[in-house]
Amino acid sequence: MNRFKNFLLAFGQLRNSFVAVIILIQVLLITLSVLFERMTVKVLEDAQSEDVKRIIQSVSTAIDAGISGPRTAVITTAKNKEILSLFAKQDRAGLLAASKPIFEELEKLGFKQFQFHVADGPSYKTFLRVHKPEHFGEDLAYRPMIFKTNSTQELIAGLEQGKSGYGFRAVTPLSFNGKHLGSFEIGFDFGAPFLEQLNRDFPGSWAIYNLSRGVQSVDDRILMTTIGKDRDGEFKNLPFREDIQKKMNAGGSYFEKDRATDTGTIYIPVKNYRGDIAIVLKHVFHTEYFNRIRAIFITATLICLIGLILSSLIIIVLNNLISAPMRKIALETEKIRAFQLDEEITFSSSLREINELIQSIKRMKHGLQSFQKYVPAQLVRQLIETNQEAVVGGQRRDITVFFSDVADFTSISESLTPNELTAQLSEYLSAMTDTIMKYNGTVDKYIGDAVMAFWGAPIELKNHAELACRAALECQKRGEELNARWAKEGKKPFHTRIGINSGEIVVGNMGSTQRLNYTIIGDEVNLASRMESLNKVYGTSCIISESTVSQISKDFALRLLDFVVVSGKTKPATIFELVAEKGDVRSIDLEYLKGFNECFEQYKNRNWDGALSALEDLLQVKPNDKAALLLKKRCEGFKITPPPEKWRGEFVLREK
Numbered sequence: 001m002n003r004f005k006n007f008l009l010a011f012g013q014l015r016n017s018f019v020a021v022i023i024l025i026q027v028l029l030i031t032l033s034v035l036f037e038r039m040t041v042k043v044l045e046d047a048q049s050e051d052v053k054r055i056i057q058s059v060s061t062a063i064d065a066g067i068s069g070p071r072t073a074v075i076t077t078a079k080n081k082e083i084l085s086l087f088a089k090q091d092r093a094g095l096l097a098a099s100k101p102i103f104e105e106l107e108k109l110g111f112k113q114f115q116f117h118v119a120d121g122p123s124y125k126t127f128l129r130v131h132k133p134e135h136f137g138e139d140l141a142y143r144p145m146i147f148k149t150n151s152t153q154e155l156i157a158g159l160e161q162g163k164s165g166y167g168f169r170a171v172t173p174l175s176f177n178g179k180h181l182g183s184f185e186i187g188f189d190f191g192a193p194f195l196e197q198l199n200r201d202f203p204g205s206w207a208i209y210n211l212s213r214g215v216q217s218v219d220d221r222i223l224m225t226t227i228g229k230d231r232d233g234e235f236k237n238l239p240f241r242e243d244i245q246k247k248m249n250a251g252g253s254y255f256e257k258d259r260a261t262d263t264g265t266i267y268i269p270v271k272n273y274r275g276d277i278a279i280v281l282k283h284v285f286h287t288e289y290f291n292r293i294r295a296i297f298i299t300a301t302l303i304c305l306i307g308l309i310l311s312s313l314i315i316i317v318l319n320n321l322i323s324a325p326m327r328k329i330a331l332e333t334e335k336i337r338a339f340q341l342d343e344e345i346t347f348s349s350s351l352r353e354i355n356e357l358i359q360s361i362k363r364m365k366h367g368l369q370s371f372q373k374y375v376p377a378q379l380v381r382q383l384i385e386t387n388q389e390a391v392v393g394g395q396r397r398d399i400t401v402f403f404s405d406v407a408d409f410t411s412i413s414e415s416l417t418p419n420e421l422t423a424q425l426s427e428y429l430s431a432m433t434d435t436i437m438k439y440n441g442t443v444d445k446y447i448g449d450a451v452m453a454f455w456g457a458p459i460e461l462k463n464h465a466e467l468a469c470r471a472a473l474e475c476q477k478r479g480e481e482l483n484a485r486w487a488k489e490g491k492k493p494f495h496t497r498i499g500i501n502s503g504e505i506v507v508g509n510m511g512s513t514q515r516l517n518y519t520i521i522g523d524e525v526n527l528a529s530r531m532e533s534l535n536k537v538y539g540t541s542c543i544i545s546e547s548t549v550s551q552i553s554k555d556f557a558l559r560l561l562d563f564v565v566v567s568g569k570t571k572p573a574t575i576f577e578l579v580a581e582k583g584d585v586r587s588i589d590l591e592y593l594k595g596f597n598e599c600f601e602q603y604k605n606r607n608w609d610g611a612l613s614a615l616e617d618l619l620q621v622k623p624n625d626k627a628a629l630l631l632k633k634r635c636e637g638f639k640i641t642p643p644p645e646k647w648r649g650e651f652v653l654r655e656k
Helices: 002-078 081-088 092-108 144-152 190-202 242-249 290-321 323-336 352-369 377-386 409-414 416-437 462-486 523-538 587-604 609-622 626-640
Strands: 111-121 124-127 155-160 165-176 178-188 205-210 223-227 255-258 263-271 279-286 393-406 444-445 450-455 496-511 516-521 542-545 556-564 573-581 648-654
Touching: 002 092, 002 155, 002 165, 002 190, 002 263, 002 290, 081 092, 081 165, 081 178, 081 462, 092 111, 092 124, 111 144, 111 165, 124 144, 124 178, 144 155, 144 178, 155 263, 155 279, 190 205, 190 223, 190 279, 223 496, 242 255, 242 263, 242 279, 393 409, 393 416, 393 462, 393 516, 393 523, 416 444, 416 450, 416 462, 444 516, 450 462, 450 587, 462 496, 462 542, 496 523, 523 542, 523 556, 523 573, 523 626, 556 587, 556 626, 587 609, 587 626, 609 626
Parallel strands: 496 542, 556 648
Antiparallel strands: 111 124, 111 178, 155 165, 165 178, 205 223, 205 279, 255 263, 263 279, 393 450, 393 496, 444 450, 496 516, 542 573, 556 573
């Protein structure tokens, strides 16, 4: 009973919101259905447009072929010397005998006209019609194409109207021994055979309309010829509508669809040899366009109805299940307490669970507002745990600083491709970072292949120096493991150099109000960086300062390297090599370290001979020990030229 009552109370809060959601989803579904219909109709229209373009292109190709055929035939025949000679002699019988075999071959290809013209005063007349030899002497005043050919002495080809109708014709002037004889013509009719050719590729109904009437022997009909079914008077002997006429006059074709008959109609204008629109081809074909439109509409409607039903069912189910998930989300967001920090949250909800989520997000936002400007991610997580607010400022703390670098990284990077370099460097930095974080270190930044980290902030650590040293030794070990695997893979090894220093260092939020960096600054930080660089001088892997040595236990094997004044400093610093934890070092190596430390004490006490003798013994064990060789060279130099009286063992390093 109580559960039912709680459900009714929850539903009372959720009801109005879910009704709004249902309405919005249904509006969205209707909108999507309409968009689906319009998009599919657009695709269908584009497809039909492509079909229409293909038909128009085919007609244009057929017309070009109709013009080029006579042109080629007339050029070839006009070069026949026998024909030219007979025409020059006005030998009609001989010319007929010579031309008839040629015409018979052309007739097989569909040619219908093959005739010669001669001048008749200001006009021209037929001298010989090979296709109708009994007809000659006809006045050709109605044939402007013949007049143009003879007057310009140029071949003219194209569409022209004659007494029997339109045809594709080519007319060329004829000359013999420099004397103009007249002209010669080849052509074929533009009528039903041409339409039948088009109909084979694009079935339907075709018609030819005459727009340039005027030859007396042609009747006054606009409609010249048709093929196919003249369904419901598709082809009428009437002028075209004004909109169709305007479109064609502008040089384009016209296409329209008829829903009542499910047909499409294309009007294609054809120009004569003068470039004027003389005739129009009309093609009527059956189309499935409107049937498909109806199918698309029905499909979209069904999708919309099914979607509305399903969305309503889903909303009802969500109405019953939403309370528990919302509470879980609120609990999770309370734990994470992070995201969307730029603006204040001012809205609320009538839904209890969603309102709880909003309140949780507000608390989460407050927790992260102080740290949204910090990188890297692990530092942000540490700062969140301390509940500090991000403001510019700092404080002095006893901190241990860690710097690492890869030896000869520049030369290594030059031998690798960018992808190889980034992949190998990423694997290396991941190993270094994991190790530093394992020992509670904070990674400050990456500088190419270098890593800067520190211990003792933001969380205070009493044993920060010891943790840093253990992390450094494990970083070296992890690096050796990576190098062993990389060697098998044919990759370049990364040899890590590390410098560590401890001291009173300023730590805090550095930067501006727009961007902060939780970092450390000061001379002790720079000294740690110098410790790392000194590894190149002494041939070592990890150098730590005296201040760090003073804070670690005696469980580490160390070697006193030097009493050095680094670049940018005036006071000398005692530096040590961090070799390993004592449990990981052989007895013979411990003896070597002890012997080197004693040599350095003799060096500081100006006992050059004693130091040199002891160094010779050490170099018998490790002849390539760069630190021992360096100390030997100094002793030999000081033996010849001793240092000043105030010298206490310090060595001034001129390089960084």
